[in-house]
Each structure stands twice: as C-alpha cells, then as structure tokens.
Amino acid sequence: MFVACGAHLIQADHIAHELMQPGQPVYNEVVRVFGAGILNPDGTVNRPKLAEAAFGHPESGGSSRIAELNRIVHPAVVRRQDEWMDEVGARDARAVAIVEAALIIEAGAADHFDRLIVVTSSEEQRVERFARRLKLEAERARREVERRMAAQLPDSVKARKAHYIIDNSGSLDATQAQVERVYRLLKAEAEGREAAQNPLNPE
Numbered sequence: 062m063f064v065a066c067g068a069h070l071i072q073a074d075h076i077a078h079e080l081m082q083p084g085q086p087v088y089n090e091v092v093r094v095f096g097a098g099i100l101n102p103d104g105t106v107n108r109p110k111l112a113e114a115a116f117g118h119p120e121s122g123g124s125s126r127i128a129e130l131n132r133i134v135h136p137a138v139v140r141r142q143d144e145w146m147d148e149v150g151a152r153d154a155r156a157v158a159i160v161e162a163a164l165i166i167e168a169g170a171a172d173h174f175d176r177l178i179v180v181t182s183s184e185e186q187r188v189e190r191f192a193r194r195l196k197l198e199a200e201r202a203r204r205e206v207e208r209r210m211a212a213q214l215p216d217s218v219k220a221r222k223a224h225y226i227i228d229n230s231g232s233l234d235a236t237q238a239q240v241e242r243v244y245r246l247l248k249a250e251a252e253g254r255e256a257a258q259n260p261l262n263p264e
Contacts, residue, residue, distance in 0.1 A: 062236070062237055062240040063157075063159050063240055066240065066241060067157065067244070067248070068157040068159050068244060068247075069149045069156055069158045069159065070158075070159050070160075070161060071142065071145050071159075071160055072160075072161045073138050073142065073161065073162030073163070073165075074161075076141045077138050078108075080138065080141070081106045081134075083104050083105060086137070087133060087137050090133045091106065091111070091130070091133055091134070092106075094129055094130075095111065095114045095129075095130070096114075098114070099114055111130070115127045115129070116208050116209065117208070125212070127212045131164070131167075135168040135169075135170075138162075138168075139168060139170045142160050142162075142173065145158070146158045146160070154251075154254075154258070155248075155251050157244065157247045157251055159178075160174070163213060164212075166214055166218075166219060166222055167212075167213060167214060176224040176225065177222060177224050178224070178225045178226075178243060179216065179219045179220055179222075179223035179225070179227070180226075180229050181226060181227070181228055181229060181230070182228075182230045183230050184206070184210075186230055187206050188202050191205065191206050225243045225246075227239045
C-alpha cells in the first residue's frame with residue numbers, strides 16, 4: 062500500500078535471504094554455527110530447517126538459538142538497509158524510503174530511521190492469516206506464531222516507541238486509509254526537510 066502511494070520499499074527478510082546465498086559471508090557463518098543439516102542438497106539454506114534450528118522444534122519444545130542467528134544476520138542486514146536508504150536519498154532527496162522488518166527495535170536499529178511505523182493486529186488474526194498463507198492447520202499455526210512472537214518485543218512496547226501506528230485488524234479499506242494518511246505526513250516531512258536543506262531551490 063505504501064509503494065502504491067509512491068514510497069520506496071525494501072524488506073529485511075529479502076535482504077537476509079540474499080545474504081544467505083552460498084558464498085556470502087553470512088551464509089558461511091550461519092552454516093558454521095548451525096551445521097550442514099540446515100542445507101538443501103544443492104547447498105542452499107533450507108529456511109524451515111534453519112527456523113527449526115534457531116527457534117527450537119515447536120513440538121519438542123527445543124531450546125531457542127535465535128539470539129545466535131540474530132547476532133550473525135542482523136548487523137549485515139542493517140548495513141545493507143543503510144546503504145539502500147542512502148542510495149534512494151541520493152537519487153531523490155524528497156523520497157519516502159521504508160524498510161519493512163519485524164525486529165528493528167530488537168536489532169538495536171531504531172535510531173537508523175527518522176520515523177517508526179508499527180503495524181498491529183490481534184493474536185487471533187495473526188494465527189488465522191499465518192495459517193491461511195502457509196496452508197497450516199490452526200493449532201500448528203498458533204504454536205508457530207507464538208514461537209516467533211516470543212522472539213519479539215510485545216506490541217505494547219513497540220507502540221510506545223512508534224511515531225505512527227497502523228491498526229491492521231479491520232477492513233482493507235480501513236488499513237488503506239491509515240496508510241494514505243501516514244504517507245501524506247511522511248511525504249510532507251521529506252519535502253519540508255529537502256526544502257530546508259536547499260533554500261535556494263526554485264522548486
């Protein structure tokens with residue numbers, strides 16, 4: 062929705078995926094720490110196996126090693142995010158550049174951004190949407206959502222640090238209206254900042 066309004070977007074999960082391609086330093090370190098058991102036969106990372114190794118098996122209650130994975134991946138992802146934002150800003154000083162990530166605050170990267178937007182929904186909606194997206198039965202989806210949310214700060218904590226909150230628990234139209242409002246505010250701020258930095262710009 063933000064992209065449709067005109068924002069530039071990069072997703073931290075996609076960055077992490079690129080960094081985990083064979084031959085990348087992050088890939089090499091992840092395989093060293095978690096073992097070759099997380100790999101597919103072709104040498105690429107099997108993401109469900111890595112998730113199981115990092116979060117612990119949901120059925121067995123295995124211990125979590127997510128902090129180990131985060132220590133490897135987060136610094137490299139944050140560096141790439143910063144590079145990308147610099148690239149967007151160099152092309153257009155009035156651009157709105159958005160990084161979509163679940164763990165911005167947890168990764169200690171909040172101060173890399175001018176504004177934080179937190180998107181919320183109810184726990185039941187998260188489970189239902191996760192089950193539908195991955196075609197899982199409800200109870201398995203619930204365990205997986207709970208496991209992943211345990212690695213994140215509660216929404217209440219994130220909301221206190223947010224500049225904007227988008228409630229995604231209603232209709233798509235309601236979410237769309239919130240997105241458009243936040244985008245207008247961000248765009249106005251970006252244009253005002255660019256104008257302040259270039260007071261002689263005839264535009």
